[in-house]
Amino acid sequence: MAAVLQKKIRVILADDHPVVRDGLAAMVNQQPDMEVVAEAGDGEEAIGLYERHKPDVMVLDLRMPKLDGLAVVQRVLEINPKARLLIMTTYDGDEDIFQCLSHGAKGYLLKDTPRQEILSAIRAVSEDRPYTSSTVAAKALQRMAKPSLTERELDVLELVAQGRSNKDIARRLSITEGTAKTHVKSILTKLDAISRTEAVAVAHKRGLIRL
Amino acid sequence: MAAVLQKKIRVILADDHPVVRDGLAAMVNQQPDMEVVAEAGDGEEAIGLYERHKPDVMVLDLRMPKLDGLAVVQRVLEINPKARLLIMTTYDGDEDIFQCLSHGAKGYLLKDTPRQEILSAIRAVSEDRPYTSSTVAAKALQRMAKPSLTERELDVLELVAQGRSNKDIARRLSITEGTAKTHVKSILTKLDAISRTEAVAVAHKRGLIRL
């Protein structure tokens, strides 16, 4: 019990739900070895607070107003490549997980994770050790075996998901209907779907698109 | 400051995210006029705890394991038609809102609601006064103007959302492909969509289907 002299782990929380921030803050501040130094309600705020406080760990929600969690990961790591970022979200699509981890987030947690595990994750990340549950890690690995969509295909996919016809998609992207069809066909192949509606279902499950 | 003698508002929290429960519990227990008497992590537990504790207010998440929030609303109100239930969720589709309120929930909150408003809502509901933000109320009203889907149409819609073909849907529901098409057509009409994929997009936005 001697060394409370040790520096506490300084944590920033970024989540657009006040309730979640409160819950996390309460949990963290109850621990003798960590403390919350700031809270952000959106992505821009998170970046600003990161620069101001240079915390040991920042816990990030994926879906936030203004700038989403992935964008925050990218920006913060540009500023400080050693930043320790822990994603905490409800979304378990393999694309989200893969993107965050491959862009340098140190951990990825789901919001239904038990208290103790959340705290363990924060401690692990603060020591620069990656933290990922086996389920989440498995998804990231799954994702690696799957073909990626190109930028253009993602543009098309988004419109497909809105229920647009090929003709409509072509008009909006200023390309031929034939070209739109080509993109759609390649999306179907990559997502291993038979119809556009199935493609949307698959894409949604994987976290390729946000509705 | 005299009367702390007044009975506190007894609250049960039901949410499958430990973090959210913690956050709410912390908020509620800090108030002099309310206290958390139990917490549930899924729908079944929520019903059991309701019967055991008969709280003044139960705060319910919509999407929970085993039994979702709407089902809990229905069961609890069968047990005690005067139960005071407050929905607290991230889903703002008009169907969810409409269903919960029309089944007798006293309030509907979104998780990004500020602390103070959450507490006001709990107080309002505890006094049997309905609580609904104007945005949420507006959606419930919007929904009333829209045609409802029949049971069968919802069955079909779910399969459509999974990307099934008419033929496949027919097989799974043991009906003719023609009948499946008829249902799909009527879904398209009711949802004001041109294609099945658009229908899925609309249905998802409205909260008619869960992916």
Added chain:
DNA sequence: AGCCGCCTCTCCCATCTGGGGGATGGCGGC
């Protein structure tokens, strides 16, 4: 009993969609 909504099935037909090819120019990496 009579009416109405729902589920079921049927037929027709224009259009969209998806699968199979193939071809071009551009752009970046090796």
Added chain:
DNA sequence: GCCGCCATCCCCCAGATGGGAGAGGCGGCT
């Protein structure tokens, strides 16, 4: 430079989809 990936465009064609209209049976509500 050459290669590979990407975006763009093109062809053909079978099958799925969506729009329109009708009709019988069944259960609930009046």
